[in-house]
Amino acid sequence: MLAGASWRLHKDVADFEWVMWFTSFRNVIIFALSGHVLFAKLCTMVAPQLRSWVYAAYGALAVMGTMGPWYLLLLLGHCVSLYVASLLGQPWLCLGLGMASLASFKLDPLISWQNGFVTGTFDLQEVLFQGGSGFTVLRCTSFALENCAHPARRYSLADLLKYNFYLPFFFFGPIMTFDRFHAQVNQVEPVRREGELWNIRAQAGLSVVAIMAVDIFFHFFYILTIPGDLKFAGRLPDSALAGLAYSNLVYDWVKAAVLFGVVNTVARLDHLDPPQPPKCITVLYVFAETHFDRGINDWLCKYVYDHIGGEHSAVIPELVATVATFAITTLWLGPCDIVYLWSILNCFGLNFELWVQKLAEWGPLARIEASLSEQMSRRVRAVFGAINFWAIIMYNLVSLNSLEFTELVARRLLLTGFPQTTLAVLFVTYCGVQLVKERERTLALEEEQRQDKEKPE
Template sequence: MTPNADQSYDKRKRSINHNVDFKQKLSKAFTDLSFERKIYLVLLLTTAVASVANIFFESVEIEAKLKNGKLNRVLGLGWRTLSRKQDIADFEWTFWFSDLRESIIAALVGHVIISYFASRYLKPVRHTLQALYCIYWVRAALGPTFILIVVSYCATFYVVSALSKSRLMCWILTITSILLLHFDSFYMEVLPSTIEVDGTFLSLAYVSLGFVTLRCCSYAFESIDDRSSKKGQQYGFHRLLQYNFYLPYFFFGPVMTYDVYIDETMPTHSKDNLLNIFKEVAKTMAGIAVIDFLLHFVHVSSVALDLEYMQTGPVYVVGFLLFANVMLDWMKAWVLYGVTSNVSNVVDGYKRAPQGPKCLATICTFADTYFDRGIQHWVCRYIYDPVGEHHSNVTKETIASVLTFIFVTLWQGPGIQVIIWATLNCLGLTFEFFLGTITPQEDKSKKRLVAFILGLNYWCILLFNTVGISGMETARISAKAMFFNGSLWNFTVAVVLGYCYAAFITLSPTSKDKTE
């Protein structure tokens, strides 16, 4: 055989072996399940399939009602070849992946190309080139005045941190900047005059300024705390500008704290590295395809806003709608933050870059459900861990949780819906801390007790996050339909489904403490 034929044969052999290994792993994963966990899995999957079918037919009815003018809501154009309308009730997905899709792809592709060539041929000015490329996109999208606003933010935080060397002063400046962003009329007057487009880019400007504030605050805190010999090199004003004008995180997030930014490694663009990039791109495209399919065939967001259906629909479908809407929110974060984090990690060498959220289908505690891992790391590093210290004192832990959610509320905008969402999640997190002494032991009876508690806890997670996603009224009606309408059947079904889900996770031989 020729060398080329040998190589082709080896590739086919590796491909066959890979497929065989995957099938063996899949078969082993199912056979390793205990009989009890198989029952839970079959029951959950059956419920999910029945719920999807029910929601599909309800989606068809919604489209018919829209055509007849019986509903005020609208659906997008969707896929004309399949005669399917798109569910556009979810604002964030429409904002990021419909209105700004082409701009996001073009900006990230350009950043990858520039970073690749700069890391190979222009290493000393790599960060400067990245910053200049980001400034080009910021100017194109938001105008030159917005760039001056960002630079003024950087200059203010730099001067305050350098002169005062006080964390308190930096906190005052941070809170003031956030409050001005939400309440001051200055931005409402200045930004629209510099952004000659629709409200989409105006929303993008507010989101970007929020991220800029957190990055400047992170730089100030790290500058005050750092006493190393490299402080002069790492904390110059030019480094603060490079840190802020880093395109993968400028518009889209998540927030990368400054200690992670300066702890970079020079990327190595090997074949394996490029292969990893293609793998992550393929995963992202698959995620987008799944979400797009759901938005066209199963209108979970619109159905969840149909309060009449949420009152009268089967209890298992109502529960699945709660799960599906929170899962959709998780998938948005996974796609968007996964893309930017992978670019930062694989292309630019930030190995500690914020990762995507933990899968909602594998967790049942409030501590794991914050989808923006960048914000989670930020508040833990600068609020939750310093106040809670070793997280062993109930009083300090409660104060740390309250302060954390107060700040998150201010940053996201202190509307009534956000305040209710933050309050409920803070109570849930505090409740989990009090239950920290209840841990799954080897005794399966104790694990089942924990599964019962975590099953109810998981319904609280879905309901509390529904407040922020679909509104207080949807969450209230859903809770009433499942637990408080006087129907023993509905209550039993909800408790059993929650228990099956939590028990499937908790009874795993490798499961860790779910209340840790």
């Protein structure tokens, strides 16, 4: 922990990523993004048709200045190899080569050899190396697959480089698929919708307020440090331990929303429509909607999960799709025991939802549900949603904290706290799921009414 200058309290600094963005390297990040915004604005005013080239040139120079020319050449080598593969028009070859390239940045001895291309040694070297390399491979793979899918267009190597070296997305994401980025960045005369600039200012202001709020919060609540002290955590009441587990996932969502909010504000100034922040964990009660990076989620769904799973209504194709998706996710996160466990648990959760759905459609059970009133049917589904909600929390707590802390929470909620704590936590969660489902139903009705009004008479 670090001492807080204003509050005379220690500050929770257990999250390296937050400290990096908003304390240690805040000025460097602001300087780099401000330079991008300045040059982008000048180019948009003078020669808007060249703005994609200016984005790429500034990004490439920033990468070279930060990581060195040899690292830039290394990434260019990966870009060229996937571009050449895309000319053959074989999607399986492009995806296979992309995963091989990604593996080369995740597994020794290739990762150590390629890390040697970085010039010098500095604090952020490992983070920038992994982020820049990993996102480069995903972007190049997206380009290659889109090139295979649209042989009549035949995108050029220059299109790939302009896509890959867009600085706001380069090191930390989020990732936009190539087709979306290419269509948006090549608008000759981009025009803002009415009120869009005000929305961008509001988003920027909200991000600043959120950063300040989290910084203040860290001086009073140590939700990231406490799970590392199992003796202290073990002395907490059951309800406090459940709240601590829930708070860790909420914080991870807040962090993702803030980090992507900062980058997305810059991207929206460039007339792009970047991936939105993920859904808050509070409104998630199904595994199918659980993700903490909407950009990577969209990438995986488009090129792997939806491509293999189709409508996601058949058991075997869904199993194959989820296994393939989480295999790539495991490679992206970096293969290790805790990532293997996280992937297996979430893969099981996603498939188990489909198995339960199929079981509910089985004749006898379907007739029982049909005999229930609409309100009672929703109550039954909310009970299962509450159980699923805590399964999502426990499965993801494994990767966010530790297996030992997850075991402590599970033991206290399911064994030593049974039945009082177990039923109390499930009841509170059940009420929350009911509120979320009612909100979803209201929004669906409003959307249906809006569509009915838009239909021609």
